[in-house]
Amino acid sequence: VVAWRTGQLPSWGRDGERGGAAVGGARGGRVYATAAGQRADVLLPDGTRVRLAPLSRLRLAADFGAPRRAVTLVGEAYFDVVHDTGRPFAVRVGRTEAVDLGTRFAVRGYADEGTVQVVVREGAVALGGVGRLGPGDVGRLSARGRPSVERGIDADSALGWLAGRLVFHDAPLAEVVRELRRWYDVEVAYDDPALGALPFTGALHEIPAPEAVELVAAALGLRPRADGARFVLERVAGRTPPPARSGAPPRA
Numbered sequence: 350v351v352a353w354r355t356g357q358l359p360s361w362g363r364d365g366e367r368g369g370a371a372v373g374g375a376r377g378g379r380v381y382a383t384a385a386g387q388r389a390d391v392l393l394p395d396g397t398r399v400r401l402a403p404l405s406r407l408r409l410a411a412d413f414g415a416p417r418r419a420v421t422l423v424g425e426a427y428f429d430v431v432h433d434t435g436r437p438f439a440v441r442v443g444r445t446e447a448v449d450l451g452t453r454f455a456v457r458g459y460a461d462e463g464t465v466q467v468v469v470r471e472g473a474v475a476l477g478g479v480g481r482l483g484p485g486d487v488g489r490l491s492a493r494g495r496p497s498v499e500r501g502i503d504a505d506s507a508l509g510w511l512a513g514r515l516v517f518h519d520a521p522l523a524e525v526v527r528e529l530r531r532w533y534d535v536e537v538a539y540d541d542p543a544l545g546a547l548p549f550t551g552a553l554h555e556i557p558a559p560e561a562v563e564l565v566a567a568a569l570g571l572r573p574r575a576d577g578a579r580f581v582l583e584r585v586a587g588r589t590p591p592p593a594r595s596g597a598p599p600r601a
Contacts, residue, residue, distance in 0.1 A: 350381065351390040354534075378409040383424075386534035388513075393418075396431040397438065400511055403531040404459075425457040427511055432472075445477040445490050454482075455508055461527070463492030470504045513555045519548040522582075525565055533558035536579035544571070544582060547590060 405424025442458035452472025523545035570588035
């Protein structure tokens with residue numbers, strides 16, 4: 350396992366070593382997990398390579414490889430699968446399953462989001478409840494089981510997190526704040542719940558946590574205030590856009 354934190358270089362970590370990704374044996378199979386602000390590269394027994402995003406957990410089935418290669422994911426991970434038609438590779442996430450058909454793909458399924466997302470870079474993936482996805486496809490399955498597919502997306506942009514680059518396109522501030530917590534291990538709040546709906550477009554790439562918070566705040570006309578170990582984003586008269594007039598704003 351190779352583990353590293355946002356803004357740092359990768360380093361080898363032994364099982365249980367401080368700073369390395371958590372590795373352990375659980376009932377039902379081996380488990381790999383990352384903390385907030387941490388990523389990890391994992392080499393599975395079949396040669397498949399996995400990169401775990403922050404606050405993610407991957408569990409291998411106790412019978413991994415016989416007859417199928419099944420893993421369970423909570424969080425986000427990128428898979429470079431060694432294809433084997435005789436032993437399908439399946440990622441169980443949320444209430445569905447993504448089955449490799451010879452490919453490189455990313456799966457996202459955080460417990461606090463509900464929606465499962467699969468981005469295909471190469472090959473094909475069969476996503477339960479959605480169907481077959483090819484290169485440049487993004488398949489999503491909502492918590493209510495509603496499927497959707499985007500075709501022809503820029504996979505490199507969608508998978509920018511593999512290189513530590515977080516890209517946002519009109520993302521609500523509430524969503525951006527969740528990513529800041531995961532990737533930078535920093536607590537961020539805002540003084541008005543309506544601010545959670547403000548749309549942010551931009552990119553964050555391997556910068557210190559305070560700079561990331563300041564960049565987001567500046568783009569939205571907000572003032573970041575240090576409050577102990579956390580930041581609070583505040584309105585600035587004449588700079589902060591007015592709140593949305595309809596819909597319930599998300600909360601931090």
